[in-house]
Amino acid sequence: MFEGEIPQLIGDLSSLKGLNLSKNGITSTIPQSLSKLKNLEWLDLSRNQLTGEIPAALTNLNFLSFLNLSQNHLEGIIPAGQQFDTFGNDSYEGNTMLCGLPLSKSCKNDEDRPPHSTSED
Numbered sequence: 001m002f003e004g005e006i007p008q009l010i011g012d013l014s015s016l017k018g019l020n021l022s023k024n025g026i027t028s029t030i031p032q033s034l035s036k037l038k039n040l041e042w043l044d045l046s047r048n049q050l051t052g053e054i055p056a057a058l059t060n061l062n063f064l065s066f067l068n069l070s071q072n073h074l075e076g077i078i079p080a081g082q083q084f085d086t087f088g089n090d091s092y093e094g095n096t097m098l099c100g101l102p103l104s105k106s107c108k109n110d111e112d113r114p115p116h117s118t119s120e121d
Helices: 008-012 032-036 056-060 082-086
Strands: 018-020 042-044 066-068 073-077 097-099
Touching: 008 032, 032 056, 056 082
Parallel strands: 018 042, 042 066, 073 097
Antiparallel strands: none
């Protein structure tokens, strides 16, 4: 019955291999600090009230073999690359505002969006 935010300090648990915070009352966004958990093999944040986008830096978790972000309120484009390319629809189901592969829901304006500029945004 955890509530509130996922603490940023959790990213300092460098030896952590698995994190299951499913079925709680966790709110806010997925902290960027989770991308520092380089030994993480499984991450389950399902069935909470998480909002915002999935941090693209999570794609750098090279040992991640299981991901469940289902049944939250996440939105935006699902990050692609590395381990994230191996996860299926069930990792994201119930997040009606998510789009992109592996979901069948494509992202609006993907083709109309200009390439990212490294100068002024």
